[in-house]
Amino acid sequence: MSQRGVGSGLRVAAWVLVPLGLVLALGNIGYFLTHYQGAIVMSEAMEPTYRPGERLAIERIDAGEIRRGDVVLVHVPDRYQGRPVLQRVIGMGGDHVVCDGNRITVNGKPVDEPYVMHGEVNPTTGPYDVQVPDGRLFLLGDHRANSNDSRFFLDEQSGSVAASAVLGRVQKDFTAPAVLVTLGGLGIVLTLVGIGLGIGGGHGRTEGPAAARGSSGKSCMVMSRRTKNQRLATVGCVWAFVSLTRSPGARAHYDRRREAGDRHIAAQRDLFNRFMGMLFYRLQNGHIYDEAIAFPQPSPELAAAVA
Structure with a gap:
């Protein structure tokens, strides 16, 4: 087969792989970022179910999706020093929760709790003996002897917290997050392979004195590489732009770059580079995406130095 034919075949493959890879990468990674977040267990309050240092996948859910028995990540600003905590849903709005010291009943029915320490x-x-107000939740830790939960705030709306304070529910099955991350990584690989094939196809056209130079005398291969790099840069800008409305950490990172003097495009490029580095590290080590680790809050001294 002639070199021209080989180059044409590579370019066709590139045109197929790049769009397919972009759909897989942006679709699956975008879905993962909007529906899941990572968390690390920081206390013993949920032992023996979840132990300190354990990594969890948190599924973002609406208040209407919460069910009794769910383990949820909840953020109550005036409790726990403003830090999110893991607790189990025992009662929901309208429930009558009673504990006589030996067992818990909800609406008169005993609760089977094989998970408690x-x-x-x-x-x-x-x-x-409490009545849970509408739109609120009564929460307990599984390690009852070491959990600062609703029992210690009974004088504040029966110890309950607003259902809107729930950030998400612990995902018991890692299959869905793992599949999304894997397909997203596969999409990035296909995109990069497609770009590489496109560059190879362009290189095939440059072989021979007549094909290597245009009327301007510039190399067609250089122009082809420039085109592929522009495509990758465009993908990065789209990825970064979408994340600004979906990821609080990404938005904060972008805002800090802007405050430091970066133009809009430069700040987006820096954000895309950070995403690529995080994706490579997590795929290599098999870690779930964690917003807090991906975009840690800078110390006041570092923030002042950057500003």
């Missing part, structure tokens, strides 16, 4: 239902506080 050492079978201790209520080892550190006295009995309680």
Whole structure:
């Protein structure tokens, strides 16, 4: 087969792989970022179900999707020093929750709790009898002897927290997040391979004195490479732009770059480079995406130095 034919075949493959890769990468990674986040267990309050240092995938859900027994990540600004915590949903709006010290009943029905630490239902506080207000949740930790949960705030709307304070629910099955990340990574690989084939196809056209130079005397291969680089840059800008409305960490990173003097395009390019580095690291090590690790809050001294 002639070199011209080979180059044409490579270019056709590139035109197929690049769009396919972009659809897989942007679709799956975008879905993952909008529907899931990562979290690391920081305390013993949910033992033995989840232990300190364990990595979890958190599925973002609406208040209407919460069910009794769910383990949720909740953020209550006036509790727990403003930090998100993991707790289990025991009662929902309108529920009557009673504990006599030995067992918990919800609306008169005993709650089976095989997950509690050492079978201790209520080892550190006295009995309680509460009516959960509408739109709120009564939450407990699985390690009842070491959990600062709704039992300790009974004078604040029966210890309940607003259902809107739930950031997400712990995903018991990692299959869906793993598939999304894998397909997203595959999409990036296909995109890069397609770009590489396109460059190779352009290189094939440059072989021979007549094909190597245009009327201007410039190399066609250089022009082809420039085109592929522009495509990759365009993909990066789209990815970064979409993340600004979907990822609080990405938005904060972009804003810091802008405050430091970067133009809009430069700040987006820096954000895309960060995404690529994070994706490579997490695919290589098999880690789930974690917003807090991907975009840690800078210390005040570092923020002042950057500004």
